[in-house]
Amino acid sequence: MCYLAYLVMNRIKKLKKIRLHREGTGTLVVCAIVLVILNTFFFYLFPSHIPFYIILGVSILLYSLMLNFFRCPIRFFEGDTEKVVVAPADGKVVVIQEVNEDEYLHERRLMISIFMSPLNVHANWYPVDGEVKLVEHQDGRFRKAYLPKASTENERSAVLIETPEGANILVRQIAGAMARRIVTYANQGDTCYIDEHLGFIKFGSRVDVYLPMDSEICVKMGQKTTGNQTIIAKLK
Numbered sequence: 299m300c301y302l303a304y305l306v307m308n309r310i311k312k313l314k315k316i317r318l319h320r321e322g323t324g325t326l327v328v329c330a331i332v333l334v335i336l337n338t339f340f341f342y343l344f345p346s347h348i349p350f351y352i353i354l355g356v357s358i359l360l361y362s363l364m365l366n367f368f369r370c371p372i373r374f375f376e377g378d379t380e381k382v383v384v385a386p387a388d389g390k391v392v393v394i395q396e397v398n399e400d401e402y403l404h405e406r407r408l409m410i411s412i413f414m415s416p417l418n419v420h421a422n423w424y425p426v427d428g429e430v431k432l433v434e435h436q437d438g439r440f441r442k443a444y445l446p447k448a449s450t451e452n453e454r455s456a457v458l459i460e461t462p463e464g465a466n467i468l469v470r471q472i473a474g475a476m477a478r479r480i481v482t483y484a485n486q487g488d489t490c491y492i493d494e495h496l497g498f499i500k501f502g503s504r505v506d507v508y509l510p511m512d513s514e515i516c517v518k519m520g521q522k523t524t525g526n527q528t529i530i531a532k533l534k
Contacts, residue, residue, distance in 0.1 A: 329364060333357045363416075370421045373526045379427050379492045381461075383513070383531040385523035386425045386469055386496060387505045389414040391530075394519055399508050402432065402458055402468055407508040408515065410530050412523050414503050422496045423526040424459070425507055426467050426533075430488040432458040435480070455482040455497065459490060465533050468508040471499055493526060510534070 337357055340350045375384055393411035414420055435455045453473040460466055471480050482497040484490065499505075507530065509515075514532040517523065523530065 326364060326368060329361065333361060367416060367420065369419060371419060373423075373493070373524075375492050375526055381463060381533040382492070382529055383425050383467065383507065383509065383533065384423065384492055385412060385517075385525050385528040385530050386422050386507060387412050387414055387523070388419040388525045389504075389523055391517050391519055391521045391523060392504070393506075394515060394517070396511070397508075399468065402456060403466060403508065406511055407468075408511055408513055408531075409506055409508050410515070410517065411504055411506045412530075414499070414505070419525060420499050420503070421525065422471060422498060422505060424484075424490045424492055424494050424496045425469060425530070426459055426461050426465075427491050428459040428461040428467070428489075430457060430484045430486055430490055431460050431466070432456065433482060433484050433486050435482065453480060455480050457482065457484045457496060461533065463533065465510055468506075469496065470506040470508075471497055472504045472506065473499065507531075 337350070337354050340353050341347065344350050389412040391410060392413040393409060395409055397407055397409045399405060399407045399409075433455070437453055455471045457469045457471075458466060459469065471482060473480055479500045480497065480503075481499070484496055490496070509531050510533065512534045514534070515530070516532060517528065517530045521528075
């Protein structure tokens, strides 16, 4: 009984640290109204109510998935943030490689890409402390986010951050096959910190981080990341 009570209390504590992201408020309200009207209609349409219970069950499942998608855990990075790069998103590391970043930095870089499935938290965090030097949104395609060309061909937002030590870190929010909206809160000239939200991407996507070549990579291919918690690299 004591162990069961501990598990229940631990679960309650975790739930207290989860809230819904403001980007989902409008969508959730509209969907709730539509589902209530739809289920009320089917309740009176079918006297046996069996089809109604089926539709009700499907409606609850779909709405639960939406609530899960728009959840936004309250997280704080515990530790020294100096020269530390944290994961900007929940997901899985799908790319660790050297690339030529010719759009903004015009130099060789280490790129770490984190793919977010529809089941992941889709809030994005700043990966480093620093000052926002550039914010730019570009329209593009909606290819599958895990494909290599997604970084340069998909709709995306770029945020360039200069750390207190003078290192330039580029973060790209990339839309995926299901994603149709990228939200970026960063503004040029802002002072940003780890623990703060950089933005939000709706329905499946990816975030790329471009690091200096001498950075120490702290993650592996296929590793799962937790936004604002997992250290993905350390700057020299």
